[in-house]
Structures are given as C-alpha cells and as structure tokens.
Amino acid sequence: GAVVSQHPSRVICKSGTSVKIECRSLDFQATTMFWYRQFPKQSLMLMATSNEGSKATYEQGVEKDKFLINHASLTLSTLTVTSAHPEDSSFYICRVRGADYGYTFGSGTRLTVV
C-alpha cells in the first residue's frame, strides 16, 4: 500500500512556458500533500502544503502566483510552474500524507528550463 505516482519524471521546457507536475496517491486518500524543491547540492526545501479542497499554504519566499498548487481531490495534487525561467530548474518532489498520518514521497520531477 501507500503508493504515490509523480509525473513527469523529467521535463524540459522553454523559458516562458508553464509546466504541470502531478502527484497522485494510488491506493489511499491523501489528506495533505506537500511540495518540495531541491537545487543542486542543496537541501530539499518545503514550498507549500495543500489540503484537499482548500487553498495551499506557501512557505516564506515562495511565490504563490508562480507556483500554482491545485488539490482538487483526495488523490491528486498538481504543481504548475508558470512562466518558467532557467532559475526555476530544479528537482521537485511531493510528499503525501494519508489519514493514518503515515507519509510517502513521490519519485520526483527533474525540471530543466532552457
């Protein structure tokens, strides 16, 4: 149990375009989803926390208008990087918390903006 699917695993996009990353819990209901990013040789940093049906809570310094998070169902959360720029190139990973407070990480998405 507790399987999380994150797609795509890798994406290359042109500067100025938007990219959507999906995080899906396959066999359990996700009460909360967390989005992290990791720059090279840096820690994974929490970007935002989302609960199903409500607005995401963003960490300080994360632009909510640039990183759009939608958590419309108990099994799916999406992170959209809008108007991506090369400095947004990073590794993005979701963490999913189930009703029993256990959690599972997605497999991550490597975003490269050219």
Add this chain to the structure above:
Amino acid sequence: KQEVTQIPAALSVPEGENLVLNCSFTDSAIYNLQWFRQDPGKGLTSLLLIQSSQREQTSGRLNASLDKSSGRSTLYIAASQPGDSATYLCAVHDRDDKIIFGKGTRLHILP
C-alpha cells in the same frame, strides 16, 4: 526555526571500510528522524526511521542512532560497497508535520 546540518558534505572511502555519517538538528522537539538515500537525479529511498522515543534502528548493514537531547544522529554503514555510493539525507519530522532536510552527505565508495 529547525535547522539540520550534515557533516561531512562529501566523503570518499575504500570499499570494505565502515563509516559514520553525522546529522545534527537545533530543536530537539521532533516527532521522528529519518535517513534517506538519493541517487543522482532520482527520488528518495527511505533507509531508517527512528521515532523520538527510540535510540536506534538497524537494517542490514545500516545502523542509525538518535540522541534527541543533544540534537544528534549518526548513520553507520558497515562493510561499505560501491553500490552504497549515493547522497544520504537526514530529515527531522517536527510536531507541525513539517519535514526539514539536511543538505546531505555525498558518499563515494572506491572499488
């Protein structure tokens, strides 16, 4: 604000040696501590999770200890193998359900 520090940042050791990776955290009010492995460009593989009430956990050649009062954890790897080469991340789970990661130790096992 919780901060997690991992020392060393990078480590190269010959195959077969035992080694210790260190992790320290500033706020001892944690829910648990977890060690992960991350291969280049890949996601996270959970290695060991130590609850705040525990002192250590073992899995195969890996042993992780936790001294919550002093804000320290170590990951001991016995009889290292080239396949152990990866980045090892220490993460603390605080009581607000936030997970704070260290920057990791990049481990290279020399054949």
